[in-house]
Amino acid sequence: MAGPVIQTIDLTKVYPMGEYSITALNRVSLTFERGEFAGLVGPSGSGKTTFLNIVGTLDTPTSGQAIIMGTEISALSPLEAAGLRRQHIGFIFQTFNLFPVYTVYENVEFPLLLLGLPPVERRRRVMEALEWVRLADRARSRPTQLSGGQSQRVAIARAIVKKPAIVIADEPTANLDAENSYNILDIMRELNQELSITFLFATHDEKVIRYLRRKITLFDGRVAKDEILETAATPPPVT
């Protein structure tokens, strides 16, 4: 696809709070090209999650535009928004949020079921995704039998199994120790480079920031800084 995968123009989100209101995003204009590995940083309450929510078509802006994969989202019906998410957007959450009663394999397979892919194709893709996150041998395990790091790797496999254009990850390392954090960051960077999936993070975590190739600092709902980090490729320090 030509053009940016995400483009926002004067994106504004205001939460009415009775008498007054909170401006969570204030005229944010950002553009992300295919294959970026970018992160939003900034103090708590600066609007990072709000931005990801809108870009992920889970919420709509108060004003301004968000154009995702060429589609302006504020005009989308819930049905169309769901279609966009189903096709193009993968989510990774702070808490891993796997389906507890399903196996690792079935968890990863779910997005493909929604897309209605044939069984053989699903199987190939699920195993491929599990190999990316190095959990092919745990395909039959249940989420409760996995460590936090393994769970988040399953969540990554589930997010990328449909080869979406965009993966949105809100604080993906917040519940992980350093080793596991680096582990999943490595995997995500690999996926980013090999499959040119755009990764968009919201994070406070220095370890994540170390991996970013683009760091956008939000402050009070505005873009305070937008920098390209040349050092991003350096391997993580051994812990």
Next chain:
Amino acid sequence: MIGFIVKGILRDRSRSLFPALIVAAGAMLTVFFYSYMQGGKNNFIETSARYQTGHLKVMTRAYAAESDLLPNDLALTGAAEVVYSLQAGYPELIWKPRIRFAGLLDVPDENGETRAQGPINGLAVELLADIRNENQNRRNLPEAEILNLEKGLIAGRLPERPREILVGSVLSSSLGINPGDRATIISSTMAGALAIADFTVAGIIRFGVTPLDKTMVIADLEDARQLLDMEDTAGEICGFFPDFFYRPQLAARLARDFNAKVEERAGNAGEDPDFLPLMLTLGEQGGLGDMIAIYDIYAFVLVAVFVAVMSLVLWNAGLMGSLRRYGEIGLRLAMGETHRHLYFSLLGEAVVIGLIGSVIGTALGLAVSFYLQAYGINAEAFTKTSEMMMTNLIRAQVTPVSYVIGFIPGLLATILGTAVAGLGIFRRRTAGLMKEFEA
């Protein structure tokens, strides 16, 4: 996707076991109650048919109009001929001439003075003709069998000779009579004169049907004809389906056919219309049709109540379930599943649960019903004071409907409950999802 749903149900017991158990319980109760009510209904239809109405009954029009009064002066004359023509025209039924009469039973002491006396309802049937095998040439079942006399006999024997009678158990004890005793029947003849004759009590009979036990005296038809001066006459000719299964539609058709033929013939002959024979179905007699209809409405209401109650329970279960599955539902929405799809997948789960629960519940309900079909429940406490023609031992009856009726509440309630509870999905906004998935 169906595989995904089924796996989820099977593995998540709180999603399957609890609702399935409720469904099974509801289906079981429905099947059981339905079968039990059918048993009750059939009990009372069959009892009425055997002792009172037949499945079809032929009387004169005048007799039919006042049949409560047992107006023997309006009885059918030329009974043998009518019986034969019925037998020829409707050979699929067993036709039995009977005479009913009201009267007194007078029990004398050694000196011939009245010792005890009580009102009776006499039923005169072809007891001795059956014994003499006079009815062999036509489709026949002895009256002794139709009236279950052998089974009900608690003392003495069945009549074997003229002038022998059977007396209902309650009546016999209230009058203090025993087999072998002599008793006098006092009634009025067809012409309205005093009818009086001595009989021997051959046996005491317990029908297990309260109104019969209190007043019934059974006599031989020929004896009654002599007593009441009713030569070749019958108050009524009852028709029975040999398997004693009442077929309302077929009965109605036969009656229509018969009555139309009588009408046609009468038009030509110009007979007195009051004395023309009239065929009535069981349902047309004594408001039985209404009672059957009411019974059926009860059964319907019962099932409806079960559906409603179970729907409420399952709706609640559904609400609890979707509360517990709040995370899963949000996640699926985030992954791009549409609200509709999610809703229908929950409904799909409900169908599976409903089916499994209904099958289990129906199996259990049928098991209980079959048991009660074989052994019955003694409902004497309830029927003791009742004037219903119903035996005290009520057996369940499994009908084809018993096999499917449990699925109505089972499936309907599950689907309804889920359909209502699941509507919450459509109100679920996706805006807060990301926050929900923060720790």
